[in-house]
Amino acid sequence: MKKFIPIAYPDLTGNENIYLNRVLKSSWISSQGEYLIKFEQKFAEFIGCRYAVTTSNGTTALHLALTALGIGKGDEVIVPDLTFIASVNAITYCGARPVLCDVNRQSWQLDPKEIIKRINSRTKAIMAVHLYGIPANLDQIMDIANKYNLQVIEDAAEAHGALVKIKSLWKKVGSVGHVGCFSFYGNKIITTGEGGMVTTDAKQLAMRMRVLRDHGQKPGRRYYHPFIGFNYRLTNLQAAIGLAQLEKIHSFLKFKSRLASLYNRYLENTPGIIIPKTDYEAKPVCWLYSVIIDDPYPLTRDEVMEKLKNKGIETRPFFFPVNLLPPYKSSQKFPNSNYLFQHGLNLPSGYNLTPGEITFICQQIRDEIKN
Numbered sequence: 001m002k003k004f005i006p007i008a009y010p011d012l013t014g015n016e017n018i019y020l021n022r023v024l025k026s027s028w029i030s031s032q033g034e035y036l037i038k039f040e041q042k043f044a045e046f047i048g049c050r051y052a053v054t055t056s057n058g059t060t061a062l063h064l065a066l067t068a069l070g071i072g073k074g075d076e077v078i079v080p081d082l083t084f085i086a087s088v089n090a091i092t093y094c095g096a097r098p099v100l101c102d103v104n105r106q107s108w109q110l111d112p113k114e115i116i117k118r119i120n121s122r123t124k125a126i127m128a129v130h131l132y133g134i135p136a137n138l139d140q141i142m143d144i145a146n147k148y149n150l151q152v153i154e155d156a157a158e159a160h161g162a163l164v165k166i167k168s169l170w171k172k173v174g175s176v177g178h179v180g181c182f183s184f185y186g187n188k189i190i191t192t193g194e195g196g197m198v199t200t201d202a203k204q205l206a207m208r209m210r211v212l213r214d215h216g217q218k219p220g221r222r223y224y225h226p227f228i229g230f231n232y233r234l235t236n237l238q239a240a241i242g243l244a245q246l247e248k249i250h251s252f253l254k255f256k257s258r259l260a261s262l263y264n265r266y267l268e269n270t271p272g273i274i275i276p277k278t279d280y281e282a283k284p285v286c287w288l289y290s291v292i293i294d295d296p297y298p299l300t301r302d303e304v305m306e307k308l309k310n311k312g313i314e315t316r317p318f319f320f321p322v323n324l325l326p327p328y329k330s331s332q333k334f335p336n337s338n339y340l341f342q343h344g345l346n347l348p349s350g351y352n353l354t355p356g357e358i359t360f361i362c363q364q365i366r367d368e369i370k371n
């Protein structure tokens, strides 16, 4: 049988089993329990912020955060055109308008110059996505937000543990904006199967999110709902997995960083294979190892995908630019996100990937140069 190398693969070999069994024995399997409390505390500690609020997934984390910030009808939120669709849909769910913004061609992240062009009296917030684990230019984005009095929502669903330098201080993404949103989907840096988290330093905001997450019920007054809330709760079962994952996040990030160095070593001098870079100080994490494929490389991105597929190697193209999707079709020009979509490729980055497999994958890519 031919070997199959998946794009992503979780590592569940820590305390997941022990903690899950404790939850089952305790019968606290729903949305209350000690693992929820511990997971939130430890995650806030890891990110370096005061409060962390678990949610049922990363999309509900974004929707909960936007709602708690008061984003609604008539408001505009600036969001990158190149992102996973959940970033944009969460804005639409609030009745607000997502304003698509082009990205920088080298960093793949929001372009601060393009942000400024889109600010008007209806603009309420900027959603800074840290795409493929690379921090957005938060130093400049925070300056813009302060100048125009805007909220900053960090979509850090792909960037747990990435660092940015803000006014000469290194900070984890998710601790810089007014809120940070994370996903624990199965292919993310740590997973709970499905799950999410919102991080913030603002006590009132954290309290509002806890109320909205639980049907808007007033704390201490059963079945009294002063707001229209949601059921966006995580379960104690999922939090048990999350805590076990979080205990190993430093070794996971080390694994990912070695994986990226190995790929870089083989690919960075291959003509037409382009690795992302930022002109601001940032320490990315490797969610999915990603490159751009362009001239003079002899194959197109799609041809590379086809070749690798035939060798049992799973890959993904970059996200579809939002401006080209039917619900968000736009006549504006997004040259960089459209370019990156055409040329961007995600390579296998799972926790089961071996150095030998990375060599094998890179050989398949480099072989074309000699031919």
Ligand SMILES: *Cc1c(COP(=O)(O)O)cnc(C)c1O
Binding pocket: 057, 058, 059, 060, 083, 084, 086, 087, 129, 155, 157, 158, 182, 183, 184, 185, 194, 195, 196
């Ligand atoms: C995964 C992801 C989300 C959504 O997370 P889910 O847990 O799948 O709902 C949001 N934004 C980005 C950038 C993501 O990659």
